[in-house]
Amino acid sequence: MVNKNLKNYLTDKDNKFSNIDFSTNLPLPIQTNEKITVTVLGANGTMGRNVAAIFASFGQCIVYMVCRSQEKANTAKEQAIQSVKAESIKNNLITGTYDQIESYIRHSNIVFESVSEDFKVKQDIYNMIRPYLKKDAIIATGTSGLSIRKLSDELGQYKNRFFGIHMFNPPYNLTLCELVVHSEEQKELAVQLKRYLKDKLNRTVVEVKDEPSFLGNRIGFFFIGEAMRLADKYQDQGGIDYIDSVLGCFTGRNMSPLVTADFVGLDVTKSIIDYIYDNVHDEYRNSFLSPEYLDHLVAENKLGHKVNRGFYYKDRDRKLMFVYDIKQKNYRLVNKYQFYFSNEMIKLLRNGQYEKAIELLINDESQEAILCKQMLLIYIVYSLKISSEVSSDIASCDDAMATGFSWIPPIALIELFGGKRTTRNLVNRYLDEKYQSIVNNEEFYDNVPEHSKYDFRSFLKAKY
Incomplete structure (x- = not known):
């Protein structure tokens, strides 16, 4: 018919x-x-x-x-x-x-x-x-x-x-x-x-x-997976909204990582990370291990933004935002965290002082600033690794993250940190051997472009 x-x-x-x-x-x-x-x-x-x-x-x-x-x-x-x-x-x-x-x-x-x-x-x-x-x-x-x-x-x-x-x-x-x-x-x-x-x-x-989850999602959900892992580890400090505050828009994204997971859908997030965990068996595999609290929320049909219940939910009548408290296994009001490093970075970004903002982050040794640095650095290194394995051009990771996630591209972030040498020094200082070995491999690291075709400034938002 x-x-x-x-x-x-x-x-x-x-x-x-x-x-x-x-x-x-x-x-x-x-x-x-x-x-x-x-x-x-x-x-x-x-x-x-x-x-x-x-x-x-x-x-x-x-x-x-x-x-x-x-x-x-x-x-x-x-x-x-x-x-x-x-x-x-x-x-x-x-x-x-x-x-x-x-x-x-x-x-x-x-x-x-x-x-x-x-x-x-x-x-x-x-x-x-x-x-x-x-x-x-x-x-x-x-x-x-x-x-x-x-x-x-x-x-x-x-x-x-x-x-x-x-x-x-x-x-x-x-x-x-x-x-x-x-x-x-x-x-x-x-x-x-x-x-x-x-x-x-x-x-x-x-x-x-034809590799599990290809390029963009492989990188993006690695970062989201690491953020979920940190939320679990630091649940006494606040968990989900604490980590999102450490990795807010001022770090080069339109949405913080766990807000992103809510927007994508927690069921979709779980499906993607489960598939990668089941099909990839390298030393980064545990970054895709679904945390217990994610499994619980999905089982309860609290799937994120599409049902207004997930990591976050908004009480539209009272105009209040709530977050899932991992430790209490219930929702509470979102905290307005105040970190010196992020407050100062946002002030500098508002004035267009991008290099000073990143210099402030590099020099700050508070717990939150160190977590922020570590997450940005593992994002860079893992992106380069996966791009070299999955695509024909190592710089493809910049296209993937800029035009697929609206996140600051990894090579552009290297430029923001002051270049390849400075980035390598930071990796050697703040990350463990599985990341250090990648940037210390001269044959590999020399092939990373010195410059990105994307301007890092357009991704850094002067807000949480």
């Missing part, structure tokens, strides 16, 4: 989609005036509808938004339009259900899967669509970390036309796009797809290997 909008579109005399020769042109006609069609499966999810909006707006594609019910699809369409603030894309978005899947897939140049992060669910979807795929279609998953190689096994002859295209939420504001390539046979096609994502969809594309 084909819905009326789709039927009219497919019989339009000006429709040229089926005549595109993908064997002689680029896999996507980015250098022509041809429009392409995209099917987004699971378009009612947050990422599904937002990715549909990116294709419809930047790519000017016709996008079939496939959901389990027509009502969900219609709601998703309205939310997609709002996400890019462009009413003009409404005619590019066609809503429908899985009842029409055969017609959608047969006429799509790109099929983008955005269903739940579950191997079995995704594999069932691939088995459903495989009989209807165009021979030159691109098939992609938006997974945030599952193995692309393993998922591709369900696609048979289309295996090498299957990629990970992981965008970050919200993609209208965060332009990072991790392109995951799982075999050498894909390399030529990957170059062309990367060009499309960059030039047509305006993405900051980082090509990454």
Whole structure:
């Protein structure tokens, strides 16, 4: 069964989609005036509808938004339009259900899967669509970390036309796009797809290997995992809001790390760190071990910002903010911590005195300043390590964190600290051997760029 909008579109005399020769042109006609069609499966999810909006707006594609019910699809369409603030894309978005899947897939140049992060669910979807795929279609998953190689096994002859295209939420504001390539046979096609994502969809594309959680989340959730670990360790001093105060916006981020986890969703946070913990077995593995209090909150369905209960919750009637107290296992009012180092740094940042602010941090030996320094330094070192292993360019960590998390990029942070030599000296002073060994490896550390393409000043916020 084909819905009326789709039927009219497919019989339009000006429709040229089926005549595109993908064997002689680029896999996507980015250098022509041809429009392409995209099917987004699971378009009612947050990422599904937002990715549909990116294709419809930047790519000017016709996008079939496939959901389990027509009502969900219609709601998703309205939310997609709002996400890019462009009413003009409404005619590019066609809503429908899985009842029409055969017609959608047969006429799509790109099929983008955005269903739940579950191997079995995704594999069932691939088995459903495989009989209807165009021979030159691109098939992609938006997974945030599952193995692309393993998922591709369900696609048979289309295996090498299957990629990970992981965008970050919200993609209208965060332009990072991790392109995951799982075999050498894909390399030529990957170059062309990367060009499309960059030039047509305006993405900051980082090509990454098929490693657990890829690059951005591997770094970001390492930092969040370490912050959760410290909140547990320092629960007598306050725990969650204490650590967030030590690592506030003045350290180079729009949100402190545990607020970020709440915004992402504690269930999503737990899913990501659990997956990395189960699939990575290096000496940094324990940074991804889910703390007991996180497990407890998720089991209680206190999942963060989306349900207004997580690490934090806001009493909107009284306009009060509460935080989960790890020790008391209950909520209390958020404390307004006052640390000399952070107060002084914020004053200096307000006056544009960035070097003086970081010098103050370096010279302060209070417990909170040392924790702050240690966290920023492990962020730098771990980012460089993972970027060298997962991407083809060690500087990719800067793209990942700047455009995927809006966090100060690691190499830009090295510059803020005074350069590679000063940063190495600080690592040797404040961190243990597993970090020291990385920066003391001359062959490795010499390959780290002296300068970032990002300006550290734009990431340092003069507030907690």
